[in-house]
Amino acid sequence: MEDNQKKYTELANRIYDLDGAVYECVGSSLGRTFTGGRERTVRTLSMLMYTKPDGHLLRSELALISNMARTIKNKEEKSRMMTEYNEILMEIEKLPDVFGKVDILDDERVRLNLAAKREKLSENDHLVICISRTQGSAGNDIGFELADNLKINYYDVEIFDQVMKRLEADKDAVNDAENFVDFNKYTKKSGGSLKTRFREFNRYHGLPKQDAVFFNMSDLICNLAKTEDCIIMGRCADMILKNNHIPHISLFISAPFSVRVEHIMAVRNMNLKQAVRFLKKMDRQHRKYYQFYTGEKWGKPENYDLCINSANYGIKETIDVIRRMIGK
Structure with a gap:
């Protein structure tokens, strides 16, 4: 002392x-x-x-x-x-416990963060980039061009929908009515025809269709991350991979609301009132979906490796920032 x-x-x-x-x-x-x-x-x-x-x-x-x-x-x-x-x-x-000596690393997140590793640890580790984004921030454009730049596969909601439909087509359509235990209870709570409700109950093992689709998609996302380099847009992929202990990089792309409104007006040929209403609706849906299936707050900085204001850089420069971050 x-x-x-x-x-x-x-x-x-x-x-x-x-x-x-x-x-x-x-x-x-x-x-x-x-x-x-x-x-x-x-x-x-x-x-x-x-x-x-x-x-x-x-x-x-x-x-x-x-x-x-x-x-x-x-x-x-x-x-x-x-x-x-x-x-x-x-x-x-050299003094004990001075500034910079007490690090802020979260060991669990570091183990899953490919950007922190700087290199693949084994043949089973792939470059998987999960991108969450606000509507109108050009997040999808950035994700698509980044995938093209890196020469890796790209998956968004439309692609996942197509993949899931093909998987659904391979399933048996209907099971025997005798195997159904609580038929009346189910039919009272569900919409659609009796035949449709009965088919969906058996197809999804009694789960609501949306939940069953999410769980099936979660399995698909994990399988993709284990077998190939890819970019995954939305779908709670960051939390799905985190919970399954699969290394990945998580990004959140956004931009000021006023800039997003202008972008949506130009891209979707909407007037100001339509664009504002559309963005608020989509932000609300994204927020609810993410929170419902992850229990986390959508867009919360602590949940991501990097948050980017795309309006500060534009599409090309945002891609460059991400590439530099991952050492590509």
Whole structure:
């Protein structure tokens, strides 16, 4: 403990002296970072190193000095100041529990994050990118072009619908009526013809059709992620893969509502009122669907590896940002 206190005092004195030296080189009218006397300043700096929760305050003080040092015009003086600064920084980083020492990694998410791994761990790990997006943010355009850029397969709701229909066509259409236990109860709660309700009950093992489709689609998504590189648009794919411990990268693409309205008006040939109503409806549906099947909040930043405002970059540049993130 005593040795640490001596180290804190030594470093605090070096920081104080560096601040004075930088000020002399710059001669700035902004003044020095530390305006108090040496004894008081050294005591304050030592306390900042000692009280770890306030480590960000020490970092801010150091940043002020380095920012000033980088404005020194004389190259030799600038090099000398920055060398001393870097040496002080390295010494501080050796101290226990200072800033940057306590990481923020979520081990479970890291294990599933292909972008964090930077490379495939085995032949069974594929590049799977799950993209959630708000309507009108050009998310589908971005996903499609990204898949084309990366030369991997692309799946969206329309493609999944086609795949699921083909799988449904392979199933037996109707089971024997004698195998049905609670027929009257089911028919009272369901719409459609008696024959249709009976067929769907048996086909989906008593589950509501929407739930059965979701579970079947979940199996399909997991199988895709295990067997090929691909981009999956929506369908709660990020949470499905997370819950099944399958590595993937999850993205959320959005844009300001006003920009999305303009985009929808242009793409769908809608007027302002129609576009606003359409976007609110689609956002509401996406939010309800995601929350119902995952228990999580749709668009919540913590649920994704990267959130992007596509309006800040446009389609091409957004794709470039994602490619750089995944090292492609």
